[in-house]
Amino acid sequence: MQPLGRRTPKADPAPSRWSWRMQRLMLTPLFRLTVRAGVPFALSLGVATWWLSDPNTQQAIRDTVAEARASIEQRPEFMVNLMAIDGGDAPLADNIRAAVPIDFPISSFDLEPAAIRARIMEMPPVREASVRIRPGGVLQIDIVPRLPVAIWRRPEGLMLIDAGGVEVGPIDRRDLRPDLPVIAGEGASGHVDEALALVRAGAPLGDRMRGLVRLGDRRWDVVLDRDQRIMLPATDAVSALERVIALDGVEEVLRRDIARVDLRLAQRPTVRMNSTATEEWWRIRQLNSRTE
Numbered sequence: 551m552q553p554l555g556r557r558t559p560k561a562d563p564a565p566s567r568w569s570w571r572m573q574r575l576m577l578t579p580l581f582r583l584t585v586r587a588g589v590p591f592a593l594s595l596g597v598a599t600w601w602l603s604d605p606n607t608q609q610a611i612r613d614t615v616a617e618a619r620a621s622i623e624q625r626p627e628f629m630v631n632l633m634a635i636d637g638g639d640a641p642l643a644d645n646i647r648a649a650v651p652i653d654f655p656i657s658s659f660d661l662e663p664a665a666i667r668a669r670i671m672e673m674p675p676v677r678e679a680s681v682r683i684r685p686g687g688v689l690q691i692d693i694v695p696r697l698p699v700a701i702w703r704r705p706e707g708l709m710l711i712d713a714g715g716v717e718v719g720p721i722d723r724r725d726l727r728p729d730l731p732v733i734a735g736e737g738a739s740g741h742v743d744e745a746l747a748l749v750r751a752g753a754p755l756g757d758r759m760r761g762l763v764r765l766g767d768r769r770w771d772v773v774l775d776r777d778q779r780i781m782l783p784a785t786d787a788v789s790a791l792e793r794v795i796a797l798d799g800v801e802e803v804l805r806r807d808i809a810r811v812d813l814r815l816a817q818r819p820t821v822r823m824n825s826t827a828t829e830e831w832w833r834i835r836q837l838n839s840r841t842e
Contacts, residue, residue, distance in 0.1 A: 624657060630687045631655045637693035642675055646691065649673060658683050666691075674717050700742055701727060703734040703761070713746070715739035732760065737767030744787070748772065751788045754795050758804070769814070778804060781812045790816070 575581045601607055622628070631654055635643040650666050663681040670679045670691065678694035698710035698718045710718040710727070717739075721727060731749045738745065745762050748770060752759050755774065763771045770787055772780040782790050790813045798804045803811065803821070810822035 628658050629655045630658050630661060630683060630689050632687070633689045633691065634684075635691045635693060638675075638695050642693065642695060645673065645675075646670055646693070652689070655687070661689065675719055677712070698727070698730060699746060701730050701732045702739050703732055711739050711742060713742055715742045731762065733762045733764065735762075735764030735767075738762070738764040740767075745770070747788050748782075748791055751791050752795065754799070755804075774804065778808060779810050781810060781814055783814050783816060786816075 576585075602611075633647065633650075633652065633654070635646055638646070649672075650669055652661075661683065663683065666689075667679050667681040670676055670681070670693075675695050676693055677696045680692045682690050684690045696712040696716060696718045699713050700711055701721060701724060702709045702711045702717075708721045708724060710721050710730070712718055724732060731745065733739075733742070733745050741764065745764075748762060749759070752772060755772075758774045760773045760775060763773055765771060769784040770782045772782065772791060774780070780791060780794055794803070794811055794813065807823055808821055810820075812820040812822065
């Protein structure tokens with residue numbers, strides 16, 4: 551029994567200090583978000599990091615990804631079965647296949663058209679190329695070849711060159727391309743356009759024209775049969791050659807025993823006779839002097 555005169559204290563309904571602070575924190579949006587989302591996320595991240603740090607787990611993931619990729623890449627619709635080359639002749643196509651060896655069939659994911667095109671563009675006979683994968687599993691290569699317009703005679707041998715002076719490929723003998731003119735000399739490949747203009751201007755000479763020689767990378771000599779040469783000036787060479795051809799049409803200058811026709815000085819063209827004609831001229835002169 552409770553002694554008389556003493557009262558039992560009533561329970562304090564107010565929360566404790568820590569309970570009050572916790573309730574206040576739970577009313578804070580950021581704290582509530584951290585407890586409800588941040589903590590579970592941190593725990594999940596920690597468990598996942600621990601699981602992924604295991605080498606066996608990493609290898610299993612790599613194997614799974616590789617198998618999934620292989621199953622997609624090896625599907626029939628992604629396989630390339632052959633190579634088609636258009637625009638070039640058979641020797642050029644064979645050279646391209648040798649420069650770009652591909653073991654067919656192959657997945658299109660394993661092909662790099664840009665790298666294949668770069669390798670083809672390194673080939674001298676190719677001026678332009680495009681590479682694409684056609685529907686039906688065909689690696690399509692379209693070629694724009696360089697067209698040879700002249701034969702460049704070098705110390706190393708004969709070389710086919712295009713209109714820009716770019717080497718197309720070697721040639722064993724000049725008679726393999728009788729339709730192309732022959733040029734030689736220092737810097738000849740850098741002035742192909744001028745050489746072609748001279749060849750066109752010298753068309754009336756026909757088969758007598760043997761070729762052109764560039765001298766000092768400054769001017770041209772037209773080489774004819776019978777060891778004759780037309781020595782052209784450094785400027786306006788086409789007009790000078792046309793004058794000689796016109797003179798030959800009237801007086802048949804080039805059909806005589808002449809070794810050189812020198813047009814380097816436009817104001818004073820000269821003609822040099824060959825040794826046989828010179829000796830005959832001296833013999834006739836001596837006979838005339840005795841007769842007198």
